Structures are given as C-alpha cells and as structure tokens.
Amino acid sequence: MRETEDEYFMRKALIEAKGAFSKGEIPVGAVVVVAGRVIARAHNLTELLNDVTAHAEMQALTAAANHLGGKYLDQCTLYVTLEPCVMCAGAISWAQVGKLVFGASDEKRGYRKFAPEALHPKTVVVEGVLKEECADLMRNFFDERRK
Helix, strand or coil, rough: CCCHHHHHHHHHHHHHHHHHHHHHCCCEEEEEECCCEEEEEEEECHHCCCCCCCCCCHHHHHHHHHCCCCCCCCCCCEEECCCEEEEHHHHHHHCEEEEEEEEEEECCCCCCCCCCCCCCCCCEEEEECCCCHHHHHHHHHHHHHCC
C-alpha cells in the first residue's frame, strides 16, 4: 500500500515527537508544509524553556511565519502528532492555517472537548493520520515516567 502525502508528513512530525521524547519532553511533534515542502519543524520545549506555551504547534507556527515573512499561514498545512489544545487551536486560528492534520486524539485536553469551534472557519481538518503510532509514543512516554 502506498503512503499518502499526509502520512509522509506525519512521519516527519513523529520524528520531531521522538526528539522530544529523548529530551524528556512530552512527545508531540509538528511540521509546517507549504507547496509540498517542510518549512518549519518543532517539538515540545516546555521543560527545556520552562515555558508552558512552548508547545510543538506554537514553535512550528512561529518558525513558519518567520520563514515566510508573514503571520498568515493560509497556504500551509500543519501536521501535529496530537490533537492541539485550546491555546494552540487559538494560535492556529489566528494564523489562519489552511489545513490541520493531527494523529492521536486528546480526549482530556484537546481543543474539540473545550472549544470545538476554535479553529478558523476555512481551516480544513484531517484527524487520525497514523493515530496508532502517535498514541503509542505518548503511552510509552507516560509508561516510562510512571516507572
């Protein structure tokens, strides 16, 4: 079976998430793609930076905006391994991201639980891409922390 474009770029986000895992950060990774090219990549840095806002999505959006020289990312796709929280959904909305693709759902803290209308109305959402791999990485991280 041939890999889809969304799966290909989600694998790039998973590489970022694994980088976070290796640093003791909650393993969430994100990449921003425009015209089939990755222009930004990031992972959670909340522990390293001692900053609760340093989520993978926030880091990736900032890097993408800097790369493009503008704050609107309507031509971009954001791939993230975990459903964004409300804070990140707000930033995704303000940036007017064209498409959001996420892997695992986050029933406890995901934006859909608290603010399902948080995203920009034009943002296309694709959920569940490589969801098992994304969820397994999170489970493994927390299983290790509980030991």
